[in-house]
Amino acid sequence: MSGDLEGDLRRALRPVEPSAEFTDRLLARVAAAGRATTRPRRTWLRPAAVAAGIVLAFGLSWGTYQHQLQERAFRAHAELLKALAITSRSLDQAYQVVHSSEVDRADGG
Amino acid sequence: MRHVFSCWRGWIAGAAYLVLLHPGASFAAELRIPDFDSLKDKASDSAIISLDENLLGMAGRYLDSSKPADAKAKSVIQGLKSIQVRSFKFDKAYPVPTAEIAALRAQLNSPLWHQAIKTHSESDHSDVDLFIGGDSNQARGLLIIVTEPREFTVVCILGAIDLAKLQDLEGHLGVPKLPVDK
Amino acid sequence: MVYSLGLRILRNRAAAEDLTQDVFMQLLPQISTLASASHARHWLCRVATHRAIDQLRRRPPLPTGDDVLALVGDTEPGDPLLANRLRALIGELPPHPRAVVVLRYQEDMDPTEISELLDMPLNTVKSHLRRALEILRGQLT
Numbered sequence: 001m002s003g004d005l006e007g008d009l010r011r012a013l014r015p016v017e018p019s020a021e022f023t024d025r026l027l028a029r030v031a032a033a034g035r036a037t038t039r040p041r042r043t044w045l046r047p048a049a050v051a052a053g054i055v056l057a058f059g060l061s062w063g064t065y066q067h068q069l070q071e072r073a074f075r076a077h078a079e080l081l082k083a084l085a086i087t088s089r090s091l092d093q094a095y096q097v098v099h100s101s102e103v104d105r106a107d108g109g
Numbered sequence: 110m111r112h113v114f115s116c117w118r119g120w121i122a123g124a125a126y127l128v129l130l131h132p133g134a135s136f137a138a139e140l141r142i143p144d145f146d147s148l149k150d151k152a153s154d155s156a157i158i159s160l161d162e163n164l165l166g167m168a169g170r171y172l173d174s175s176k177p178a179d180a181k182a183k184s185v186i187q188g189l190k191s192i193q194v195r196s197f198k199f200d201k202a203y204p205v206p207t208a209e210i211a212a213l214r215a216q217l218n219s220p221l222w223h224q225a226i227k228t229h230s231e232s233d234h235s236d237v238d239l240f241i242g243g244d245s246n247q248a249r250g251l252l253i254i255v256t257e258p259r260e261f262t263v264v265c266i267l268g269a270i271d272l273a274k275l276q277d278l279e280g281h282l283g284v285p286k287l288p289v290d291k
Numbered sequence: 292m293v294y295s296l297g298l299r300i301l302r303n304r305a306a307a308e309d310l311t312q313d314v315f316m317q318l319l320p321q322i323s324t325l326a327s328a329s330h331a332r333h334w335l336c337r338v339a340t341h342r343a344i345d346q347l348r349r350r351p352p353l354p355t356g357d358d359v360l361a362l363v364g365d366t367e368p369g370d371p372l373l374a375n376r377l378r379a380l381i382g383e384l385p386p387h388p389r390a391v392v393v394l395r396y397q398e399d400m401d402p403t404e405i406s407e408l409l410d411m412p413l414n415t416v417k418s419h420l421r422r423a424l425e426i427l428r429g430q431l432t
Binding site: 005006008009010011012013014015016017018022026029030 | 298299311393
Binding site: 024025028029032069072073074076077079080081082083084086087089090091093094097 | 156158160161162163164165166167168169170171172182185186192194196226228230235237239253255262264266
């Protein structure tokens with residue numbers, strides 16, 4: 001012990017950031033839920049307050065938050081195209097083997 | 110020699126006709142698709158993709174509807190709950206992750222999942238398994254496991270999958286014509 | 292802030308993530324009632340702490356992963372073993388004193404702010420802090 005217990009406690013309890021993956025997930029979920037939530041009154045406050053909450057809760061600047069959201073969306077877009085391409089290839093393989101099997105059966109009478 | 114599960118045509122065709130409607134509460138929300146960590150280091154190329162509904166929505170906003178490929182992709186992902194892909198390519202033979210595949214298959218031990226295609230090619234040393242989730246009226250999930258000598262792929266799509274739309278992607282993303290009787 | 296509070300009070304990473312997500316989802320419908328960023332921060336802190344305390348009181352403690360007790364990273368200043376020990380000891384405090392200590396030393400709130408946040412008399416907050424420091428000091432010597 002250093003003799004400064006309160007200082008030791010502050011050092012031991014330094015704020016911890018969640019994983020980037022979790023932050024991504026949460027930001028996406030909050031953004032989606034924010035879009036889905038409609039309130040007739042004082043709607044102009046919503047984006048500002050959500051942003052403020054996120055900024056403060058994660059220690060991010062507003063610019064960083066916007067940047068992270070955009071980065072994640074770009075990444076999701078690229079991943080989506082890749083996922084669809086892989087899916088199509090896998091379906092193609094399934095089709096090829098099934099199709100050739102059908103041809104085999106037809107040829108065999 | 111290839112062994113083909115006989116009911117494949119019914120399932121595929123049925124699934125294509127059914128615009129696979131919104132998932133019901135009783136259908137398993139998510140399948141836990143392993144990351145196949147044991148393969149990552151050995152693979153020369155890998156793709157681990159997990160897109161939930163929110164991320165699909167974000168991605169969808171960056172699809173440009175004025176471009177045919179993007180417009181069709183946008184149409185395909187509408188109503189999807191998630192897309193998960195694990196794909197690995199290898200320079201040489203790799204150990205097939207049988208335990209993880211077994212764990213994945215164990216999650217399909219439910220009346221809501223049916224194996225539509227099961228093939229094994231001894232000449233190619235490849236296996237293709239295709240499962241469709243849902244009941245006889247509604248399909249709500251698609252799981253494909255492809256095992257080849259130099260490649261291993263798992264694709265899981267949950268939600269309102271429209272295989273007919275997926276088929277329309279042909280020529281844009283390399284999606285093949287499916288055996289669908291229109 | 293929200294995640295960190297959850298992690299320090301609940302001592303379980305998955306539980307802290309669930310708590311963080313729940314708190315943010317709970318924030319959305321309340322947005323129109325919050326006038327400023329500082330209100331949002333106060334609201335988040337208040338809800339996160341109350342939920343964490345409730346969870347601790349309702350459910351048996353969740354297993355603590357080594358990574359939760361362990362260092363934030365190699366760059367952690369001070370004595371890392373001492374920091375680990377302190378975090379473990381704080382985790383053994385009852386829910387309210389634990390929350391008071393976390394709010395005081397992680398969030399740097401003064402006793403008056405903590406009293407208001409936890410709806411707890413100021414003297415009780417001070418008493419929890421004093422007692423907690425005594426316990427920690429006693430365990431460390």
